[in-house]
Amino acid sequence: MSTSNSEIARLIIYDVDSGPHPKWYLPSLIEEFDVHVLWGPGVSAARDRVRASIFDAFCAHTPLVSGPPVAEQIADFGRAWRVDGVVGFGELAIIDVHSAAAELGLPANRPWAVEALRDKYRQRKLLAKVGIPVPRFAAVGDLDELQRAVERVGAPAVLKPIAGVGSMATYRVEETTDLATLWDEACASFTSDARGSSTTGFVLEEFLVGVRRHGDARYGFQVSVESLVRDGRIIHLTVTDKLAMRRPFREVADIMPSVLNRQDIEPLLAATGEAIKALGITDSAVHTEFMLTASGPRIIEVNSRVGGGVTELLHYSHNFDIIKAMAIIATGGELPAVPHPQQYAGFFTPQSPGADVVVDRAPTSERLRALPGVREAETTVVRGDRPAWKRGTHGGTVARLFATASSADELLDLSTILDGEELFSYAPPEGASRRTHGDPHKPSWSE
16 A cells, blocks of 8 residues: 655546556556545445455545535545646546646646547537548537438438447437437437436537458458647557447457558558647547548547556557556656557457347356456356447447457457357347347347
8 A cells, every 4th residue: 555755746546437447557556656546436335345445455545425526526635635646547537637637737638628528529620620631520419400410411420429438329320210219219328328417419420431451351440549648748659450340339349559551550640649739638648539431540539538448458568557657647747658569469348239139148257268368358248138239338248358469360360259159149038039040240030
């Protein structure tokens, strides 16, 4: 456990029970910082006790109270404790972390930048203003606006929350889509999700058509760039490849570093740098997602945080501690050197079918850990579960794995194993009849 020491920087971590696990980030941080964790209790008292016991093993911690704004509580605690930096990792922590740090006069992104990083519509406007190519887009607040947006943007298009995470409440819109039904479903999905809110706001965007820049068809058309920014200075850590998504817009795997050639990577890095400056990002990690199109890379979104699985991927592939780097930035330190890749690493979130199904068979975590190259693994479903696939990647995930290999091809082969029916199988829900046996991502039964 860390102890107070005037010679080392004091660091507040705001933990929101998402992003990297405390067991991943606390051991290294308490070696160099005087750490205090502030955390928000959840809906489960039992789970909160488990979280508290994890923090107990490393450092002092304080649960926040309901009522006062979180950013205000962080700032008040930081002021009394004379903190040197504030950091948080999950999407839902970003606004509060940067708002509190700015209030305390510590390194932080500007308030207007933080708002743009959580508001996809505002982000698109800022990028377009400086000439960065973006898809056609329109804000949507009700059914009438959705109908007008489709006329303006065209179809196919994608409807997504202005402030969402993990592909939640994200839908493809076709010319034949029943917009009234879609709008009702999107609103219900967003407001019922714990990551959403009672305020419904969406953006409709032109559907970007991807082109293949990878040699293997198992790759998708998307990639991401992982960066760090300190006082406006930018370093790009790496580019991450992504495998083909599952309907609707659910991610299944990331592989680091990218196998793209330098000719494809350079435009990605250049566009990321332009976007970071346009959005006013000055002090944070940045996760920028791209679609590779015939007209060049197009930004899907920019996030002022570590992407899902990126912490562990950078550890396994580059032997780089991005959490410690974020803490150094938050306390006013200098940017680290760009790390060099040492091996390939993959983060896998195999998905249930894009339909209502019942888990018929699922492997144990131990069996997953026995697969080639797997370093960490957990099965997140058991027989009889009905995955909430409509809630995006989080809802449809049936397992989480990290693996390493000497080549990206070995990780692609692991993804094929995870996709097959040997490990996971699904049965029709009650009242449906099975027709044939086939692709597990195209259920072979009818209602």
